[in-house]
Amino acid sequence: DAKTxxxxxxxxxxxxxxxxxxxxxxxxxxxxxxxxxxIHSQGPQYIIHGLKNNETNEMASLIITEDRKSSTLILPHAxxxxxxxxxxxxxxxxxxxKLTFGKGITLSVRP
Amino acid sequence: xxxxxxxxxxxxxKEGQNVTLSCExxxxxxxxxxxxxxxxxxxxxxxxxxxxNDFQKGDIxxxxxxxxxxxxxxxxxxxxxxKNPTAFYLCASSSLQGTYEQYFGPGTRxxxx
Numbered sequence: 001d002a003k004t005x006x007x008x009x010x011x012x013x014x015x016x017x018x019x020x021x022x023x024x025x026x027x028x029x030x031x032x033x034x035x036x037x038x039i040h041s042q043g044p045q046y047i048i049h050g051l052k053n054n055e056t057n058e059m060a061s062l063i064i065t066e067d068r069k070s071s072t073l074i075l076p077h078a079x080x081x082x083x084x085x086x087x088x089x090x091x092x093x094x095x096x097x098k099l100t101f102g103k104g105i106t107l108s109v110r111p
Numbered sequence: 112x113x114x115x116x117x118x119x120x121x122x123x124x125k126e127g128q129n130v131t132l133s134c135e136x137x138x139x140x141x142x143x144x145x146x147x148x149x150x151x152x153x154x155x156x157x158x159x160x161x162x163x164n165d166f167q168k169g170d171i172x173x174x175x176x177x178x179x180x181x182x183x184x185x186x187x188x189x190x191x192x193x194k195n196p197t198a199f200y201l202c203a204s205s206s207l208q209g210t211y212e213q214y215f216g217p218g219t220r221x222x223x224x
Contacts, residue, residue, distance in 0.1 A: 034212065043115075043201050043215030044154070087153065093211050098169070101146075101153030 004088045004102060011108040018075040020105055022088030025069040030092045033064060034099070035073045037084040044087065044101075047073065078109045114138065115216035117202050122221045124196075132187045132219045134202030143185035144203040144213065147171060154201060160185055161207060189221065196223045 005023040012018040024033065034049040048055055048062045050071070055062045061074040075082055087104040091097045115136045124130045136143065142161045146154040156169030160179040174193025179185055185204075189196045199220050203213040 032210065041199075041218070041220075043203070043218050044213075046212045046214065049210060049212065097211070098156055098159070099154075099213060101155075103151070103153050 003100075004090055006086075006088055006102065006105040008103065009106040009108065011110055012078050014080060014109050014111050015077055018078040018082065018107055018109070020073040020075075020086050020088075020107060021070065022072070022105075023070045024088070024090045027068050027090050028092075031090045032093060033062065033068075033071050034089045034091060035060070035062065036087045036089065036099075036101075037082075038087070038104070039081075039084045047086075075107075078107075080109050080111065083107060083109045115202060115204055115214060117200075117216040117219050120217065120219060122219055124221070124223050126223055127191045128223075129188055129190050130196075130221065130223075132189065132200055132202075132221070134185045134187065134216060135183055136185075136202075136204040136214075136216075137183060138204055138206075138214060139182075140204035140214075141182070141207045142205045142211075143179070144205075145169075145175070145177065145185070145187045146201040146203065148199040148201060148218075157187065189223075196221060 032049050035047040036044040038044040050062045064071045085104040085106050118133045144159040145157040148154050155171050157175050158177045160166035176188045201218045202216045205211050205213040
């Protein structure tokens with residue numbers, strides 16, 4: 001599975017949009033982009049995934065560039081409870097494909 | 112409530128003892144996974160299973176063992192052969208249809224002294 005690169009940390013103000021970037025320049029055609037987040041001392045939580053079209057659900061939006069080499073997770077109105085480590089993962093959806101977690105990006109939402 | 116349960120949340124053991132961590136799911140998922148997380152690091156895959164009575168090694172299987180006698184249960188044994196067992200252990204499950212997103216339990220923090 002392709003590798004991803006994320007900055008180590010970022011912050012944003014409560015109520016503002018948080019835009020979390022991810023680079024995945026070696027992504028191949030059958031690989032999806034997944035986002036998970038992990039609040040301190042809890043298990044990771046699935047957020048969203050996409051292949052090439054932009055996706056939106058009740059938690060977030062995922063914007064994937066046309067060449068699919070990068071993506072951005074958008075939390076439209078960040079709250080203090082969104083403070084967490086966010087993992088961007090690239091994987092195929094075959095049954096034997098595994099999630100490979102890097103260090104992620106630590107998002108700090110400030111009051 | 113559907114979900115994944117891990118018990119206990121905190122576990123303390125003396126060096127040289129084997130210890131078994133519990134993981135149960137009622138999501139009817141075929142696949143189950145065990146991960147290890149060290150401070151400031153991402154998750155690393157220990158073992159996974161896609162069907163009852165079958166499992167595969169992940170990236171760091173040495174010093175660990177698992178069993179999958181029931182679809183709902185995937186216990187992990189940390190043996191005395193594991194050199195650095197103190198860590199946060201996470202269990203996950205997923206369907207093998209659709210897009211395979213994994214659902215995680217709350218984790219067990221194991222401390223070995």
